[in-house]
Amino acid sequence: xxxxxxxxxxxxxxxxxxxxxxxxxxxxxxxxxxxxxxxxxxxxxxxxxxxxxxxxxxxxxxxxxxxxxxxxxxxxxxxxxxxxxxxxxxxxxxxxxxxxxxxxxxxxxxxxxxxxxxxxxxxxxxxxxxxxxxxxxxxxxxxxxxxxxxxxxxxxxxxxxxxxxxxxxxxxxxxxxxxxxxxxxxxxxxxxxxxxxxxxxxxxxxxxxxxxxxxxxxxxxxxxx
Numbered sequence: 001x002x003x004x005x006x007x008x009x010x011x012x013x014x015x016x017x018x019x020x021x022x023x024x025x026x027x028x029x030x031x032x033x034x035x036x037x038x039x040x041x042x043x044x045x046x047x048x049x050x051x052x053x054x055x056x057x058x059x060x061x062x063x064x065x066x067x068x069x070x071x072x073x074x075x076x077x078x079x080x081x082x083x084x085x086x087x088x089x090x091x092x093x094x095x096x097x098x099x100x101x102x103x104x105x106x107x108x109x110x111x112x113x114x115x116x117x118x119x120x121x122x123x124x125x126x127x128x129x130x131x132x133x134x135x136x137x138x139x140x141x142x143x144x145x146x147x148x149x150x151x152x153x154x155x156x157x158x159x160x161x162x163x164x165x166x167x168x169x170x171x172x173x174x175x176x177x178x179x180x181x182x183x184x185x186x187x188x189x190x191x192x193x194x195x196x197x198x199x200x201x202x203x204x205x206x207x208x209x210x211x212x213x214x215x216x217x218x219x220x221x222x223x224x225x
Contacts, residue, residue, distance in 0.1 A: 004171050005179035006198060012087060012175060013155040016094035020151045023095075024102030025144065029132070032110040050100035057097055058164025065089065065165060089166035090173050094155035101154055102147040109143025110136065142217060149210045153203045 027046065031039065049057050065072045065083050075081045083089050117139070121131045137144075159177035166173040168182060176199045183192035 009175040016155040017152040028106035047100045054160025058161035061165045085167045093161035098154040105147025109140035113139040
């Protein structure tokens with residue numbers, strides 16, 4: 001049995017997690033403490049992939065990135081590149097589907113501490129960039145880490161949107177969920193069982209580590225207090 005779906009899934013999930021982590025922090029930081037007309041609409045759009053069926057998300061991505069879609073035509077015209085049915089398309093699908101988890105975690109993290117701490121640093125002459133990296137980011141880190149782990153787990157298990165925009169091409173776009181689907185369709189149940197066990201172990205390990213890390217830091221905080 002080829003283990004290419006495992007390595008492909010880890011690569012796609014890792015790249016997608018990095019992208020989502022950066023985008024999630026940026027947008028959450030910009031929107032978390034702001035109040036303006038239309039904020040609820042913007043946040044609803046950002047969280048929409050969380051409530052839509054993955055096939056609907058995949059259909060939307062296929063429309064955008066297909067050779068006849070607005071983004072797809074632009075990529076083809078300027079770069080002579082077709083993104084559909086490539087591993088990059090699988091990354092795009094994983095990014096879109098897992099983004100709401102990171103955004104929610106980051107938004108909550110940036111709202112859970114007293115903003116006066118940031119204001120105090122600003123009044124002492126620190127730049128906003130320095131305040132973010134020395135004050136805001138460390139204070140929000142527990143929530144950001146939770147979002148990071150959940151994003152990775154969600155990206156690792158993405159199926160519906162990936163199938164729509166990236167297809168199920170062995171060695172190219174066939175991730176673990178797609179490998180399970182193919183194995184079941186072909187009647188290779190032992191292979192399907194193996195992939196199911198692997199992805200459950202990866203997901204369980206991620207959540208277990210997050211719970212352990214959270215409890216350890218809570219205990220350390222109580223001891224320091």
